Amino acid sequence: MTITYHDFISSVRFVLVRPSHPGNIGGAARAMRTMGFIHLALVAPQRFPDPQANVLAAGADMLLNDAAVEGELVDALGGVTFTLGLSARRRAVRLPELTPREAAIQALSVVSRGERVALLFGNERSGLENEELARCHVMVRIPSVDDFSSLNLAQAVQIMAYELRLAMLGDNAAPLARDHPLVDVVQMEHFYEHLGKTLDDIDFHKGRSPETMMLRLRKLFQRIALDERELRILHGILADAQRMAKLAKKPGSQKTGSQ
């Protein structure tokens, strides 16, 4: 499905969870506005509305006026089917971790299916709580340095807004109008299942841990955004490998030359 610029903008929501500084809310609104996004939701902001927010919004006041202000996170997620949680730190919650670029490509692919996405940003001091991250489908980490990993909230919003805009403009592997739709998370899971089964069938692991190998292979495939035709080709290769493995296991199947 081809989506328009308008579809994309109206399907992406930026959610600031418990922001403490109104200046950061304004800064986030400005960051979104520069990249064309308009839907801002605030969950339990400490001070809002506040003149400081308007000062930092630098003209993007409309986003502040239209912002949905909610008491609970779940109320900010109505209609949303895919939630991305931004976190500087790796957390106890085990979620697939994406870079901003990978996340933007996934978000675009989800929106192309007619769904809505939300990006969750945490409190300036404490970040997203585990319970908040538990509502997310994936975690996004901006690859900052380990010993100073936390960006200013509005700057984290800027990076995501920029990556989403790049993805939307077709700067990388996910232009808006592709010949074939991008593969979604569910299709990738089926592929990993098929891949795992095939590796067993061809006796690839030879006693090594299949889990580690599968994690490495997942990482490899997560670096690229496959489309549905490419995925069909890969499934085809796996199916052939499985067929050959089955033939090879049949009694009397050894080639004469190898005896």
Ligand code: SAH
């Ligand atoms: N100490 C907090 C940092 C809060 S900064 C923590 O460890 O999470 C405020 C918010 O900005 C974060 O909750 C997150 O949503 C976003 N953010 C800041 N730096 C980030 C990074 N390196 N990667 C992803 N999100 C980041």
